[in-house]
Amino acid sequence: MNTRKRVLAWGAAILLLASCATNPFTGKKTLALVPNSQILPMAFQQYNQFLGDNKVVTGTRDAQLIKTVGQRIAKASERWLNANGYSGYLKDYKWEYNLVEDKTVNAWCMPGGKIVFYTGILPIAQNETGIAAIMGHEVAHALANHGQQRMSAGQIQQVAGVATSVAMSGKSQETQQIIGTAFGLGTQFGVMLPFSRSHETEADKIGLQLMAIAGYNPDEAANLWRRMKANSGGQAPPEFMSTHPSNDTRIANLTKWAPSAKAEARKFGVTTFK
Ligand SMILES: [Zn+2]
Numbered sequence: 001m002n003t004r005k006r007v008l009a010w011g012a013a014i015l016l017l018a019s020c021a022t023n024p025f026t027g028k029k030t031l032a033l034v035p036n037s038q039i040l041p042m043a044f045q046q047y048n049q050f051l052g053d054n055k056v057v058t059g060t061r062d063a064q065l066i067k068t069v070g071q072r073i074a075k076a077s078e079r080w081l082n083a084n085g086y087s088g089y090l091k092d093y094k095w096e097y098n099l100v101e102d103k104t105v106n107a108w109c110m111p112g113g114k115i116v117f118y119t120g121i122l123p124i125a126q127n128e129t130g131i132a133a134i135m136g137h138e139v140a141h142a143l144a145n146h147g148q149q150r151m152s153a154g155q156i157q158q159v160a161g162v163a164t165s166v167a168m169s170g171k172s173q174e175t176q177q178i179i180g181t182a183f184g185l186g187t188q189f190g191v192m193l194p195f196s197r198s199h200e201t202e203a204d205k206i207g208l209q210l211m212a213i214a215g216y217n218p219d220e221a222a223n224l225w226r227r228m229k230a231n232s233g234g235q236a237p238p239e240f241m242s243t244h245p246s247n248d249t250r251i252a253n254l255t256k257w258a259p260s261a262k263a264e265a266r267k268f269g270v271t272t273f274k
Pocket of ligand 1: 137141195200203
């Protein structure tokens with residue numbers, strides 16, 4: 001195929017797959033490149049591979065706590081969406097919450113609700129409410145589709161092309177890598193690429209509401225970040241701080257937003273917070 005034909009083919013593929021939708025969590029028009037029903041199964045496969053390559057902690061109190069908090073945050077997401085006229089938004093999600101033995105101070109949520117906490121973050125989370133603050137933030141990134149928005153134009157082309165070729169020929173190793181890039185997994189599995197400042201701020205705000213609707217005290221989110229700051233000694237843990245917003249801005253924002261997160265929770269009949 002010559003260059004011109006190739007460009008036309010890419011263009012056609014993108015037009016075919018792209019559709020504009022309003023993201024319920026951000027209220028922004030986002031370009032949905034590939035439907036969830038097509039892209040999420042690829043994410044699930046990658047998640048399983050990650051679990052296979054790492055030591056998943058099972059049968060401990062901590063492992064159970066990650067699942068308990070995860071289920072409550074997932075339920076809060078569903079309640080919020082249903083109440084706001086977006087029931088069915090999570091129909092292709094297959095929530096899963098795993099604790100992985102690793103000293104890294106990190107946690108992440110892949111699109112489709114696939115969550116990993118590293119044991120290294122637990123001392124900073126400190127308790128169930130701290131875990132909920134982290135979980136709310138990570139799930140918010142996934143729900144707001146920040147992963148897809150982070151892709152460059154070149155990656156968009158790749159993913160559009162991959163979706164087409166997957167439909168025709170099944171999933172190759174190379175396909176998996178490109179999809180991984182689309183989700184921000186980077187070249188190493190489970191190492192998330194940083195989000196932009198606006199995405200971080202958005203995830204903080206949405207995450208705070210999710211934790212409150214799930215029955216966790218949103219006032220504790222600011223305290224979590226104080227501990228994160230004390231632990232980091234000026235150095236940012238991989239996903240969380242990604243250099244911005246600064247810890248202090250983040251703590252100030254979370255403190256300012258906590259009352260409105262509680263007000264949001266009250267709409268769902270949640271009036272006490274643990
Ligand atoms: Zn984040």
